[in-house]
Amino acid sequence: MLPTKGYAAMTAKATLQPFSFNRREVGPHDVLITITHCGICHSDIHQARDEWGGSIFPMVPGHEIVGTVAQVGSTVKKFKANDRVGVGCFVDSCRACPACREGSEQYCEAGMLLTYSGRDKDGQPTQGGYSTQIVVNEHYVLQIPSALSSAGAAPLLCAGITTYSPLRHWGIGKYHKLAVVGLGGLGHMAVKIGKALGTEVTVLSTSEQKQKDAERLGAFDFALTSQPETFIRLQRRFDFILDTVSAPHNYNDYVNLLKTDGTMILVGVPDKPTLLEPFPLILHRRRIAGSVIGGIRETQEMLDFCAMHHIESDIEVIPIQQVNEAYERVLRGDVRFRFVIDLGSIK
């Protein structure tokens, strides 16, 4: 076993604290990664506080992991020592179902194995990237292109792929008008990637202070969702809406901003259901869809795309000792746009 240091939530009510645990030995197909950086995702907080149910404690969160290969198993061919690599939201899947075979492991019929708060085949809980090292099967490890910094690339492993995958799946491009709802960790990536795909991006936000950020990120338009006239002015404007907000809000208002045959894609997960009105969908053949992260092949494609277009996450790097304060700031929306933990700080 490989002794590992991390920060864990011991219960759903506890703040994170130093925690020592063991990683498995490096098997023939495994890669041992020395973690240098890990992003803080809003879903880390949801899960550390068991807000979605099913959390496993003690829990070391973190699924936006970048590091360096320290050792590879005997049959590993994709990686060698000192390669810069990444790990995202899952570390295994059945590898046999149609979804796995086509590279959509996130929709694995048996369920993907989450990077943390999952239960591995041997019954052991998985532990995430707020830690010094991790052992992962090579299939679930990504190459980090040299053009990307480690800290700026870490959030791409969740926030980046979560927005890139639906934009690509629905073929959103040059001749589309896209609204991005919410300008946080996910939203700011959606603006950058949408713009790089040639799309006209409008940011819809509750916060007036985000207007300058939206302009700086390259948005074409900005509108305040706190103002009722926004929902009149932008009626039937968009081909697609990417909704990144994880606080409860009224979907029907947004559906009315779609053209006929338009699609609103949910990637944020409010913890309460929303009242859905059928008429706005029916009268213009509109759709509401959901999307979750992306497959391994698509995640590598996204990293290469971001490298080519000089896209990284806007980040604030912190030592791990500030993780609990960072959680509070995420909940207040007080971060532009992602915290990344420097794992060099762990003692």
Next chain:
Amino acid sequence: MLPTKGYAAMTAKATLQPFSFNRREVGPHDVLITITHCGICHSDIHQARDEWGGSIFPMVPGHEIVGTVAQVGSTVKKFKANDRVGVGCFVDSCRACPACREGSEQYCEAGMLLTYSGRDKDGQPTQGGYSTQIVVNEHYVLQIPSALSSAGAAPLLCAGITTYSPLRHWGIGKYHKLAVVGLGGLGHMAVKIGKALGTEVTVLSTSEQKQKDAERLGAFDFALTSQPETFIRLQRRFDFILDTVSAPHNYNDYVNLLKTDGTMILVGVPDKPTLLEPFPLILHRRRIAGSVIGGIRETQEMLDFCAMHHIESDIEVIPIQQVNEAYERVLRGDVRFRFVIDLGSIK
């Protein structure tokens, strides 16, 4: 003006009663139709009782109209006297917007002109098919193929096209598994058309008594939605769900019956919104969509398709004097599957 007899709701609280009114004179592009049959659609009841708001009274309902051409305007080329023709849910649209130009008049940006309870350009309210005759611009009139009976064809103009259009739009065919929710006027057409398209159709119903009907109509499977095990047995079974139910029900249960990338299409309109859970959509990239009737070109295609496949609606023909009793029976689900008024009965 052309004096016309019909049955109307004088207010939202009233039952229907005999009513005399005037149709416009036949203009150069118009067709005067002697109505022989008109189906009773559940939405006639919603609108006669102003349950969706915006109803115009007095209201002669009816938008599943079949009859014979009595007279044509000076420039009409599509029709001649004695042709058997139909009129569906709308009788005009802007004819200039992209939706109208591509033949999707039901999504006209200016709004389609409803066959009844609409307001025409001259300010006059439109009046529907529970009447002796109607004057309609030739573009909005359909040919009834000779293989179809007038009474059995009437419900195709709404129930038929409402189910045909989404099945065709989403390309539902031989290699798909389709669930039809609700076996009423819309649902029984969806089973017939889905089967004719080569699709494996499962009927989901609250009523055990519908099982034999489902089998007779050619359904592959039948499941009771009142039994919780249905939602376990059929989990992730379907590529598409066509939801024809207009009573409030839990969409989330049905979304879980979709495969990854599956679509649930709403064509029934409950009068209350439903609580939507985002996770069932997100975790399998599923979609909820809406669809309303179909365009004129597509409606003609549907009529021709039904003639070729010997598809008519299952009907019970009534004289117009029984219309109020028929409304009560529709609300009780006591009809297999559509009432059609014989307008020869009007005095």
